[in-house]
Amino acid sequence: MGILEVKGVNKRFGGLQALGDVNLSVAENTVHAIIGPNGAGKSTLLNCLVGKLIPDTGSVMFDGQSVLGRKPHEINQMGISRVFQTPEIFGDLTVLENVLIPCFAKRDGAFRMHAFETVAHERDIVAKATQMLDDVNMADKKDMHAASLSRGDKRRLEMAMCLVQEPKLLLLDEPTAGMARADTNNTIDLLREIKEKRDITMAIIEHDMHVVFSLADRITVLAQGTPLVEDIPEKIKGHPKVQEAYLGQAHG
Amino acid sequence: MFGLSSKDTRFLLIVVFLTLATPILLQPFPEGSSLAQFNAGYPDLMQKFAIFGIFAIGFNILFGLTGYLSFGHAAFLGVGSYTVVWMYKLLGYNVLPGLVLAVIVSALFALLIGFISLRRSGIYFSILTLAFAQMSYNLAYSVLTPITNGETGLQVYSNDPQILMGENSPTSPHLFGIVMRESTQFEVGGWLFTLNNGYYFCAVIAILAFYLSLRIFRSPFGMMLRAIKTNQTRMNYTGLNSRPYTLAAFVISGMYAGLAGGLLAAMDPLAGAERMQWTASGEVVLMTILGGAGTLMGPVLGAGFIKYFENIFSKINDGVLHAWFAFLPDGLEDLVVALIHPFVGKGWHLTLGILFMLVVIFLPGGLVEGGQRIARLFRSKKTKTAGPGGRNRDHQPKPAPHVAE
Numbered sequence: 001m002g003i004l005e006v007k008g009v010n011k012r013f014g015g016l017q018a019l020g021d022v023n024l025s026v027a028e029n030t031v032h033a034i035i036g037p038n039g040a041g042k043s044t045l046l047n048c049l050v051g052k053l054i055p056d057t058g059s060v061m062f063d064g065q066s067v068l069g070r071k072p073h074e075i076n077q078m079g080i081s082r083v084f085q086t087p088e089i090f091g092d093l094t095v096l097e098n099v100l101i102p103c104f105a106k107r108d109g110a111f112r113m114h115a116f117e118t119v120a121h122e123r124d125i126v127a128k129a130t131q132m133l134d135d136v137n138m139a140d141k142k143d144m145h146a147a148s149l150s151r152g153d154k155r156r157l158e159m160a161m162c163l164v165q166e167p168k169l170l171l172l173d174e175p176t177a178g179m180a181r182a183d184t185n186n187t188i189d190l191l192r193e194i195k196e197k198r199d200i201t202m203a204i205i206e207h208d209m210h211v212v213f214s215l216a217d218r219i220t221v222l223a224q225g226t227p228l229v230e231d232i233p234e235k236i237k238g239h240p241k242v243q244e245a246y247l248g249q250a251h252g
Numbered sequence: 253m254f255g256l257s258s259k260d261t262r263f264l265l266i267v268v269f270l271t272l273a274t275p276i277l278l279q280p281f282p283e284g285s286s287l288a289q290f291n292a293g294y295p296d297l298m299q300k301f302a303i304f305g306i307f308a309i310g311f312n313i314l315f316g317l318t319g320y321l322s323f324g325h326a327a328f329l330g331v332g333s334y335t336v337v338w339m340y341k342l343l344g345y346n347v348l349p350g351l352v353l354a355v356i357v358s359a360l361f362a363l364l365i366g367f368i369s370l371r372r373s374g375i376y377f378s379i380l381t382l383a384f385a386q387m388s389y390n391l392a393y394s395v396l397t398p399i400t401n402g403e404t405g406l407q408v409y410s411n412d413p414q415i416l417m418g419e420n421s422p423t424s425p426h427l428f429g430i431v432m433r434e435s436t437q438f439e440v441g442g443w444l445f446t447l448n449n450g451y452y453f454c455a456v457i458a459i460l461a462f463y464l465s466l467r468i469f470r471s472p473f474g475m476m477l478r479a480i481k482t483n484q485t486r487m488n489y490t491g492l493n494s495r496p497y498t499l500a501a502f503v504i505s506g507m508y509a510g511l512a513g514g515l516l517a518a519m520d521p522l523a524g525a526e527r528m529q530w531t532a533s534g535e536v537v538l539m540t541i542l543g544g545a546g547t548l549m550g551p552v553l554g555a556g557f558i559k560y561f562e563n564i565f566s567k568i569n570d571g572v573l574h575a576w577f578a579f580l581p582d583g584l585e586d587l588v589v590a591l592i593h594p595f596v597g598k599g600w601h602l603t604l605g606i607l608f609m610l611v612v613i614f615l616p617g618g619l620v621e622g623g624q625r626i627a628r629l630f631r632s633k634k635t636k637t638a639g640p641g642g643r644n645r646d647h648q649p650k651p652a653p654h655v656a657e
């Protein structure tokens with residue numbers, strides 16, 4: 001059984017069936033990509049996993065527990081971290097502080113009244129955050145204002161913020177959407193590096209299947225809210241149903 | 253020292269020195285000189301500096317750090333005052349029991365109002381707090397008359413129980429016999445200095461309040477509050493529950509306000525409903541923004557500035573103006589006086605309003621930003637003279653603005 005088990009999930013927005021009977025299983029220590037044309041329901045599916053949306057029917061089990069009805073911060077505390085389509089970081093804080101916050105969240109839970117401690121005295125946490133920044137080659141930028149980073153660096157920082165929590169599952173929503181070619185390649189390299197260096201389970205949502213091809217262990221193709229096929233990348237490429245879903249869309 | 257970095261320790265020591273030396277520093281002009289009315293070193297005003305400084309420091313923990321703009325903090329100020337006067341009536345004129353209770357009662361009150369108001373954010377939060385404060389104000393004025401004494405205001409009467417009052421106990425607010433309104437005066441040259449017990453009592457509490465806020469700013473908790481202001485979405489998806497953080501900040505700032513209100517009654521044993529009015533809530537917002545929201549010193553500076561204007565500029569009337577410009581030919585004198593007239597005396601609000609607009613437009617970081625710009629100007633002059641070996645700041649990554657200063 002996978003670490004993430006999605007069974008029979010349906011989600012309607014008014015008359016629109018955004019998700020129709022979605023079943024999905026993500027095995028531990030694998031990279032699972034979910035691809036599909038625009039409007040296929042990828043973001044909706046992801047939002048059902050992190051507590052932003054609640055499916056109409058079906059179940060979402062993570063690590064043996066249901067995530068349904070839990071708030072985003074509770075789901076994060078269960079071990080799911082999320083990277084957004086446009087990087088969500090703490091713009092007014094320094095780069096280092098951005099990474100410190102997830103460290104505190106991981107150690108102290110969703111709330112702790114640590115008003116009389118001093119950030120600088122938490123040496124273990126500062127060391128851990130600094131090491132993380134080093135790992136993503138941002139150590140030299142640690143005192144910068146996060147809002148003044150380039151877009152690529154913001155993405156990198158957001159990944160660092162997620163990775164430093166050592167999540168059991170890392171979710172990425174179109175991590176290269178709207179990026180220039182060079183930035184896309186950088187992000188792919190970063191993801192590959194992460195995959196090689198750490199034992200991590202990732203679910204990547206992607207519109208452009210070439211991005212995930214070299215990265216994913218398994219790919220699920222989603223079209224009009226329903227999974228078409230799920231297989232290893234090599235089998236997905238030439239699959240007639242996938243050709244139809246993508247090409248049919250692209251040319252039609 | 254005190255769990256602070258050496259830079260913060262130095263900063264704290266400067267604040268301590270300035271606070272303790274205030275009665276001397278604010279008397280720059282000799283007694284009897286024409287500028288003596290700009291002296292601010294008299295007890296009543298200095299007490300206000302310290303008390304409203306405390307109010308603004310606390311408000312800044314909520315507004316400056318989390319960005320939640322409360323328009324109802326005067327309610328806690330009023331609650332603090334009423335509590336202290338009630339303790340005078342029941343126990344006696346020692347201020348300590350009342351102040352302790354004022355902090356506790358305002359904390360409970362803030363917990364209730366915060367719990368409800370923080371269900372919304374942005375403008376809706378502000379409106380909710382405003383509604384609560386106006387409700388409290390109206391209740392204090394009418395329905396709760398048995399507790400607040402309505403329009404007349406709450407005060408001590410000779411038939412009040414005052415069960416802890418001894419034969420020789422002072423008959424005005426005191427701390428174990430140290431009477432708040434008593435002062436020592438001394439004269440050096442033409443200068444007159446007043447060291448007032450009440451001021452020093454407020455000053456010591458203000459220093460403690462400042463120290464606590466400094467610790468909060470440097471704590472993981474303070475960092476979380478700043479994170480809430482920047483990006484709540486990221487906060488939640490990082491596994492943090494923002495609600496208890498904002499509620500804690502709200503309660504802490506409510507306690508500061510209750511303490512400040514209590515001190516007002518510790519200086520002058522009266523409490524009236526007007527202390528809870530929305531104008532008083534708005535004033536602390538102005539203080540914080542004028543000085544620099546989210547900075548450590550800003551709120552204190554803003555509070556001092558506004559109280560100075562309120563008390564000094566409002567006293568400059570036409571008679572004073574004529575005396576100043578007497579050296580001008582008569583026609584010109586009248587013209588100058590007529591031009592300045594709207595900005596002083598009763599018109600001090602106009603001057604303050606213009607000043608506030610100028611600060612918000614040109615110095616969004618408040619007076620503190622102004623100070624930093626001036627300091628940078630001096631520093632860049634120094635580095636230029638350091639010659640070609642000096643590193644050029646412009647070519648280095650921009651460091652994040654520090655929350656200190």
Ligand SMILES: Nc1ncnc2c1ncn2[C@@H]1O[C@H](COP(=O)(O)OP(=O)(O)O)[C@@H](O)[C@H]1O
Nearest residue numbers: 013016018036037038039040041042043044045
């Ligand atoms: N909050 C919403 N309300 C109504 N319709 C929505 C909402 N979110 C998504 N949809 C619709 O659901 C479908 C799937 O959207 P989405 O999950 O964003 O697709 P993808 O991420 O694959 O491009 C689209 O037709 C979209 O218009």
Ligand SMILES: [Mg+2]
Nearest residue numbers: 042043044174
């Ligand atoms: Mg999407």
